[in-house]
Every structure is written in structure tokens, then in C-alpha cells.
Amino acid sequence: MEVVRSVSQWSAGTSQTEDSIHRAYCALIEEAEHFIYVENQFFISGLSEDDVIQNRVLESLYTRIMRAHEEKRCFRVIIVIPLLPGFQGGVDDSGAATVRAIMHWQYRTICRGKSSILEKLCSKLGSTAHDFISFFGLRNYGRLFDGGPVVTSQVYVHSKVMIVDDRRALIGSSNIMIEVYWGRETQRYATYRIAVLIEDKEFVVSSMNGKPWEAGKFALSLRLSLWAEHLGLRTEEVAEIKDPIAETTYKDFWLEIAESNTKIYQDVFSCIPNDTIKSRSTLRQSMSHWKQKLRHTTIDLGVAPDKIEFYQNGERIVMEPMTKLKSIRGHLVSFPLEFMSQEDDLRPMFIEGEFYASPQVFH
Structure with missing residues (x-):
């Protein structure tokens, strides 16, 4: 076990800046043989040619994926x-500038523009890029109270975990953003970051891509525990995701459950965010429609109608929301890559206070 941190004179009184968390992330990615799993509150990073975002977690991922492609x-x-993002306000509300700013930098990292990993990978690999890297979120549902309305909200990911090859794990308080790595954090975020790099010394028999693999006892158990919860697996099913x-594993469990859950949630709640809402005007129309129909809805709490209607094989079906929701497994859903994609710039406008803050506050 190795302790790594992000500190500077400003945050910890040290004479030198330390960025060992950033270096640990990049090294683990570059040394990965088969597989990387990440859970994080944010995902904001830059490619090598990016002169705005300085951390290079994204570049390490891109380089490692391209090497895997070249090696087939x-x-x-x-x-x-x-x-x-978990900040006060919706997306289009007054006071929502922080949410939009974080969205801007995250989508810029993931899939929008030449600085995004998916756009760069797709330009080289075509649609097969999605076989190498994919993005997901978590969602749940229930009743607000006994006999009350059926509602949904995201399960807010606040963990900061990376598991590599079921042998190594990095766990700590570091978000994937710029300043936590370079040790020059702004007052917007915590003043000190720390993490532990755990490399297993005790191994168990497992498999990787259909071949025997010695997995670390801790790293494997951590991943299986997280995945079993996200996928809603019974105890006897967990062995099926060992590889x-x-x-x-990837297509029959992970993708199948994420896509199925996403569709069910959309059928019942018309969840926000979703891939059909690509502009602020469409978002306003959707919010207005549901407020008129249900008299209450917010961007972080979806409320189901008393009855849902949909067509199946040309036949109109009417049912209780909870009946449809019984098919949900776990909490995994697809990340909405197309949400607000027609908006050129989600960053704060000059009439919003956040406009005058340094861009580094948001990434």
C-alpha cells in the first residue's frame, strides 16, 4: 500500500507542490493490461494538445486505448x-451556472469537440471506439411515502475509485479534475487530497477475456461488490461477472442491464437528463409539459403519472408505473452523451456571477 497526495504551499504549507495522485492515475492507466474501472464524482481532463486543462488522465487513457487497438x-x-453535477439548481434555472459549467467541461472531456476522447477515438477507430470506453450513471426509484407518488432520482456518485486488472486499486478523495492533481487547489474545492494505492499480494484464481488470470483478492472482491450492487445481481449470479x-459480462450483463434500465426509466418518467433533450428550448418544453401534467417535477426528481401508456407490437398498453419498474435491475443506466448537445457553450454568461470566476474553479 502506498499513500499519495495532492498538496502545495497554499493547501498544506509544504515548500514544494506534490502531484503524486495525478502521477499514480496516469501510471496505473499506462500499465493496465486488460481493464480499467473508474467511479468518480467528476470526469474532467485533457489530451496532450489541450492547453486549457492540464491534468493528463485523459491522454493516458487515449494512449492506452490506441495501443490496445494497434495490438488488436x-x-x-x-x-x-x-x-x-450535484450543485444547487437545475440546468436552465437562474443560479444554475455552476451546474452548466461543470457539464460543459465534462462533455468537452468525454464527447464534444476535438479535445474529447470519444471524438478523437472515433476519428481513428470509428464506432469501435465504444467497445474500448463507455460511460454510465446510476439511478433509483421508489415512493416518496406509503401510497405516495412514484419518483426517481439519480444515485449520486461521490466515490473516487479506480480498479485496474482486478489487481490494483486507487481509492481516496481526489476528483478527476485539474487542481487536485497539481496541488494548487482553489478555495472552491477541498484544501487537501489524499489517496491510497493498493496493490494486491494475495491472489485468487479468476479469468480475463476467457483465459485464466490471477486476480488480486482485494481488488477483485471490491469490483464484484460494486458491480453486484450496480447490476442488481443475486448471490449466485456474481460468479458470472468474474471476467x-x-x-x-460486458454485453450480456453490463450493457444489456444499463440499456434496459435506461429505456424503462425513460418510458415511465421521461427522465432528465436524457439523450432526446438536446437544447435548452427542448428542456424548457419538457419541463413545462410535465409540470402541467403532474403539477410538480424538478430536474433532479422525476415523478411518474398515475398510469403509463405505451405501444408494444402495435398494441396500446396501460399499466401502473410500479409494474413496469419491476423489470429494473440494480441502479446502472447509460450516461446521456447527447444531452444538451446542440448548445454550443454551457459556460456561465456575463450576467451570471460565475462568469467572473477563473475557469479553473470549474475544472
Whole structure:
């Protein structure tokens, strides 16, 4: 076990800046043989040519994926982050500038513009880029009270975990953003970051891409515990996801459950965020529609109608929301890559106070 941290004279009184968390992230990614799993509250990073965002976690991921492609090897990166940033306000509300700013930098990292990993990978690999890296969120549902309305909200991801090859794990307080790595944090965020790098010394028999693999006892158990919860697996099913990159695990469990859950939530709640809402005007129309129909809805709390209607094989079906929701497994859903995609710039406008803050506050 190794302790790594992000500190500077400003945050800890040290004479030198220390960025060992950043270096640990990049080294673990570059040394990964088969698989990387990430859970983090944020995902904001830059490629090598990015002169705005300085941390290079994204560049390490891009380089490692391209190497796997050139070697014609199966390699997967799975990233789980919040569906929306957890700040006060919606997306289009007054006072929501911070939310939009974080969204801007995250989508810029993930899939929008030449500085995003998916756009750069797709330009080289086409649609197969999505076989190498994919993004997800978590969602749940229930009744507000006995006999009350059926509602949904995201399960807010606040963990900061990376598991590599079921052998190594990095766990701590560091968000994937710029300043936590370079030790020059602004007052917007915590003044000190620390993490532990755990490398297993005790191994158990497992498999990787259909072949025997010695997995670390701790790293494997951590991943299986997280995945069993996210996928809603019964105890006897957990063994079926032991191989993290096999087609049967990735496509038949991970992708199948995420896509199925996403569709069910959309059918019942028309959840926000979702891929059909690509502009602020469409968002306003959707919010207005549901407020008129249900008399209450917010961007972070979806309320189901008393009855839901949909068509199946040309036949109109009417049912209770909870009946449809019984098919949900776990909490995993797809990350809405197309949400607000027609908005050129989600950053604060000059009439909002956040406009005058340094951009580094948000990334």
C-alpha cells in the first residue's frame, strides 16, 4: 500500500507542490493490461494538445486505448459518474451556472469537440471506439411515502475509485479534475487530497477475456461488490461477472442491464437528463409539459403519472408505473452523451456571477 497526495504551499504549507495522485492515475492507466474501472464524482481532463486543462488522465487513457487497438487486444475502460453535477439548481434555472459549467467541461472531456476522447477515438477507430470506453450513471426509484407518488432520482456518485486488472486499486478523495492533481487547489474545492494505492499480494484464481488470470483478492472482491450492487445481481449470479472484459459480462450483463434500465426509466418518467433533450428550448418544453401534467417535477426528481401508456407490437398498453419498474435491475443506466448537445457553450454568461470566476474553479 502506498499513500499519495495532492498538496502545495497554499493547501498544506509544504515548500514544494506534490502531484503524486495525478502521477499514480496516469501510471496505473499506462500499465493496465486488460481493464480499467473508474467511479468518480467528476470526469474532467485533457489530451496532450489541450492547453486549457492540464491534468493528463485523459491522454493516458487515449494512449492506452490506441495501443490496445494497434495490438488488436481486447481492452475496456468503464467509467461511472453522476448523471448531473450535484450543485444547487437545475440546468436552465437562474443560479444554475455552476451546474452548466461543470457539464460543459465534462462533455468537452468525454464527447464534444476535438479535445474529447470519444471524438478523437472515433476519428481513428470509428464506432469501435465504444467497445474500448463507455460511460454510465446510476439511478433509483421508489415512493416518496406509503401510497405516495412514484419518483426517481439519480444515485449520486461521490466515490473516487479506480480498479485496474482486478489487481490494483486507487481509492481516496481526489476528483478527476485539474487542481487536485497539481496541488494548487482553489478555495472552491477541498484544501487537501489524499489517496491510497493498493496493490494486491494475495491472489485468487479468476479469468480475463476467457483465459485464466490471477486476480488480486482485494481488488477483485471490491469490483464484484460494486458491480453486484450496480447490476442488481443475486448471490449466485456474481460468479458470472468474474471476467470483467468477456463478451458475456460486458454485453450480456453490463450493457444489456444499463440499456434496459435506461429505456424503462425513460418510458415511465421521461427522465432528465436524457439523450432526446438536446437544447435548452427542448428542456424548457419538457419541463413545462410535465409540470402541467403532474403539477410538480424538478430536474433532479422525476415523478411518474398515475398510469403509463405505451405501444408494444402495435398494441396500446396501460399499466401502473410500479409494474413496469419491476423489470429494473440494480441502479446502472447509460450516461446521456447527447444531452444538451446542440448548445454550443454551457459556460456561465456575463450576467451570471460565475462568469467572473477563473475557469479553473470549474475544472
